[in-house]
Amino acid sequence: MSIALPSLAQADSFDDAVNLYLKGFDHCVEARNAVGANNVSKARTEFARYLDMVNQAKAIDASIMNTSKREMDSNLKFCDRVKHDMEIIIGTPMIEEAFAACEQTFSAIEQKDVDLANMHHQQFIALKDKAVETAPSLKTVFSITSQIRRCERAEKKIARLNSSQNIAALTKSAEEEVSNFNTYCENSLKETNGSPLNYAAITAANNALKTAKSFEQSALNELNSLKAQASDQAVVNSLNAQMNKGQQCLAKLTSAVDKKESAMVSAEAALQKYSNQLADAGNTCKAIGKIPANNSAAYQKAKTSYESARSTRTAVQRNLAKDPLYNSADGPSNANIKQQLAALNRCLANAEVELKSAIVVAPRPAPVAIASVPVKTPELQSQSKPKSSKPASSAAITIDMEGLTPEWVLAYWEDGKGNIEEVDVELLQSGFGKPMYIATPKTTLKFRSGDFSTNQIFAEVSHLNYKEKLAQLRYRQRATAPVQWEANTVAVIKSNQERIAPSYVANITSSQFSQLEFDDDSQTVNLNLANPGTGNVGYVLMPGYEPIKFTIGQGEEAQYDVKSNDSVSGRMTIKGE
Incomplete structure (x- = not known):
């Protein structure tokens, strides 16, 4: 040992x-x-x-x-990138100051002022060295390193001011400047077109355009100097052609930057639209308040408001999940949207409790005398026929809701063949990747987080008083958790981050199922559930309500109450066919 x-x-x-x-x-x-x-x-x-x-x-x-254990290599690479990006932000103002001195150098060269050019060039060298020492990651940015090389070449231009102009040297310098202009522009155009839509990319694109224009000016200055002294028109014509090519590229780069900025304006407008929708939904939800007892009109108004706000939340979350600007985490609207989501989720949770308690006193038709077992209709009872033992080939199911309509309905015949080994559950900044996940009793939930906050994930089944912590998720991390709650029930999965709306995991004992939703403004849903086997037992699961276990044979009909915490909110009718 x-x-x-x-x-x-x-x-x-x-x-x-x-x-x-x-x-x-x-x-x-x-x-x-x-x-x-x-x-x-x-x-x-x-x-x-x-x-x-x-x-x-x-x-x-x-x-x-x-x-690579526990994804350490991935975590370290991520933080190396954070260090890189942080250094770029810190070093950019410093290197911009160096580039300003560089432009003054070129201006002095044009004026043929050697002393002034030397002074500004030395300023550039000192400022550049300080910036690179403070933020070494600057040396990894193509636009910055290209601009540094351009500025460093000013030293040769200053040296030429102190000597007689040499046509060969002028030609070589012009060729270098024109070539550098073309190369820089082409690379910048490729990077701009391929960059994501976020604020960092917009800044980089504008910096690239600014630098490309500086390269263009340097190339033009050298070319004009050569034209003033050159006798070889073929060389000048060749450089003119290359210069035209570079300027065509510059026009494309300008257009690409404009297009990127227009896309950013549209993306910001979309985020503002989502924010406005969440604000409206929040106001609608907050107006629900306390529902007076035995007031059907007040209940229906509150119910309509709740379902409208819930529907808006779902639609906005789906849009945010696909929104690159929101998911880049650097948009100015992000913090506001997250606060709005948190407030709306709190309001909807409170309103749901109020509505489900109020349904107890809401007017309802006289109840049919069943709750958890099927009851024959009066017509079937009067015929006094023995109960059919023949399994139904399908079941016609109708669900009529008086209380809140569930977000979805899941129905299946129990066949014991369901065997889903793993289910991927992605957590995004906007919430869970799906509104509902299907699992079986031996399923392992595999979580992955794309949210920048640390999330504690819990599973709850309220009618069983079940609550379990499934995982703690940091950004980019993974975790697994087994499905351990009772079979044929729905668990709500929640995060401790209030802006994350809950999702659901249905633990089923079947290899086949049907899923559908209530139409807008409809209180009724109908489905025909084909029976893939020979059994006569099945389930209907709905979020927020207790599971309905049905037993039905061919030619039989039964009714079941839709319940939440012993409160009846609707009725399900099923007929075996």
């Missing part, structure tokens, strides 16, 4: 180190969010906290820095 202790201790130290690192990773994510919001001070503070916890974790077990 003593031989195994070192390996066990090593495993414990590794996990302890990773767990500590992950606490630091939260600060890395916060730094990333601050970078997206252009909050340099917060980004620096959060990243410093991340680095401090990395060092603490390394002291426990340094191997975490060179492993």
Whole structure:
């Protein structure tokens, strides 16, 4: 036994180190969010906290820095990128100051003022060195390194001012400048067209356009100097042709940047539209308030308001899930939308409780004397026929709701053949990837987070008083959890982040099922459920309501109440065919 202790201790130290690192990773994510919001001070503070916890974790077990276990390699690469982006934000104003000195250098060269050109060039060198030392990641940005090389070539131009003009040297310089202009423009056009729609890409595109124009001006200056002295018209004509090609590229780059900015305006307008829709839904929900007892009109008005607000939330979430600007986490509307989602989710949860309690006193037809078992209709009872033992080939199901209509209906015949091994559950900034997931008793839920906050995920089945923590998810992390709640029930899965609307996992015992939704403004849904086997037992599951287990044979008819916490909200009629 003593031989195994070192390996066990090593495993414990590794996990302890990773767990500590992950606490630091939260600060890395916060730094990333601050970078997206252009909050340099917060980004620096959060990243410093991340680095401090990395060092603490390394002291426990340094191997975490060179492993793919528990996705450490992916986490480290992500934070390296955060460091890169943070350095770019920090260093950009500094390098821009250096480039301003560079432009003054070229201006002095045009004026043939050697002393002034030398002074500005030395300023450029000093400012450039300071910027690169402070933010080494600047050297990885193509537009910046290209501009640096252009500015560094000013030294040769200054040297030429102190010597007699040499046609060969002028020709070589013009060829270099025209070639550099073309190369830079073509690369910038490719990057701009291929970049995502976010604020960083817009900034990069505008910087690229500005730099391309500087390259164009340098090329024109050299070409004009050559034209003034050159006798070889063929060389000049060749350079003119290359210059025209570069200027055509510059026109395309200008158009691409304009197109990107127009797309950003449209994307911002879309986010504002979603924000307005959430605001309207929030006001609609808040107006529900306390429903007076035994007031059918007030109940119906509140119910309509609730379902309208819920429908708006669902539609907005679906749109946000596909919105690149929202999911880039750096849009100015994001924080407001997240606050609106959180407020709307709270309001809808409270309104649902109020509506489900009020349905108890809402006017209802005289009840049929059944609850959890099928009852024959009077016509069938009067015929006094023995109960059919022949299985139905299908069942015609009608659900009439007096209370809240569920977001979906799931129906199936129990065949015991369902065997779903894994279900992927993606968590996005806008919420869960799907409104409902299908599982079976042995399913493993595989979570992956694309949300920048840390989420605690829980499963709840209210009528069973069941609640279980399934996972803790940090950004870009994965986790697994088994489906352990009772079969043939629906669990709501929730996050501790209030802006994340709940989703559902249906744990079924069947290989086939039918799913449908109520039409807008409809209280009734009909479906024909084909029986793939020879059984006569099935289930109807609806979120927010207790499962309905039905038993039906060919030629039989039965009714069941739709219940939530012993409150009846509707009725299901089923007929075996």
